[in-house]
Amino acid sequence: MELRCEGCAGCCVDWRPLAPDAAGSDRTGRRPPLDDAYDLVPLTRDEIAGFLDDGLGDVLVPRLFEPAAGDGSVRIGGVAVAAAGDRPVFAVGLRKPPKPVAPIGTDEHRWLDACAFLDPTTLQCRIHGGDRYPRACSTYPAHSLELDAETECERVEAAGGGDRLLDDAVPDDTPPLPFGPYAAGSTVFAYPDPDDLDGVIDRLRAERLTPDDRARFVGAAVGSSPGSLSVDRDRMAEARTRARDADSWAGRAIRAWSERAAGDGDRVALAPDDRERLVRELEDDAGAPGTPGWE
Ligand code: SF4
Ligand code: SF4
Secondary structure: OEEOOOOOOOOOEOOOOOOOOOOOOOOOOOOOEOOOOOOOOOOOHHHHHHHHHOOOHHHEEEEEEOOOOOOEEEEEOOEEEEEEOOEEEEEEEEOOOEEEEOOOOOOOOEEEEEOOOEOOOOOOEOOOOOOOOOHHHHOOOHHHHHOOOOOHHHHHHHOOOOOOEEEOOOOOOOOOOOOOOOOEOOOEEEOOOHHHHOOHHHHHHOOOOOHHHHHHHHHHHHOEOOOOOOEOHHHHHHHHHHHHHOOOHHHHHHHHHHHHOOOOOOEOOOOHHHHHHHHHHHHHOOOOOOOOOOO
16 A cells, blocks of 8 residues: 555544545444444554553543344434344544644645544644554555445545545555454453443434543443453453543543534634644643654
């Protein structure tokens, strides 16, 4: 694969407001998610535990699914949820607060949902190449190419965002599919206490999940073991507490951006210097790893 990512961030930003006809979603597998996050990055159990170890449990968010044909399901608050037996299945990804960004080759900054780790100024990933850099990001878009599915890079090209996918050969070392046969306990988990989820599904769909809502799923994911949908109760409880207590630069930035943002896709009413100063204040000066820029 050879990609031209400068000025793009198409796989890190919800750019549907810029080009609704061109945008799609290709990290969700065949089950429609109950939330409306765009291109949620599915994390492995070990990656989730790593974020938790770094005090970044407040950047994690669960995803639950509508049942596909032939799936088991449970009803929670009147909503059918894909399940293994009576336990709802879920994945965990990275939160996407609104940020002032100009992705997919545009030059006008707008409020768009963007990954907590995307530097809005350089459009580079703040954890690129580091221990926390998700496998789903480092290998993107190999899985889409493998499945002969449209990639985000091609969607950006179709939206007039420039040439992005320069070579589409799939690397030999591409890892297994995140929602494939080896996903149980690795990227797909089962929540063991469905009776506790009353109200959670409503909040998930309304984008109003509380820190405790998010933490209960992070706990269950970290309590899981690869190859199984069972959950270790002690590990789950300990991880849930750590996720609920997390107070990272990224979690605080998510709150600050959410309070300041205008409507989805609205132009950013800030002079460039003021916008960049705000990014420095809310992210860089608050502890975010820097990015080198494209020069
Ligand atoms: S972790 Fe980095 S590469 Fe992955 S979605 Fe977030 S900003 Fe983009
Ligand atoms: S959509 Fe493709 S070209 Fe754009 S940033 Fe992501 S990987 Fe790079």
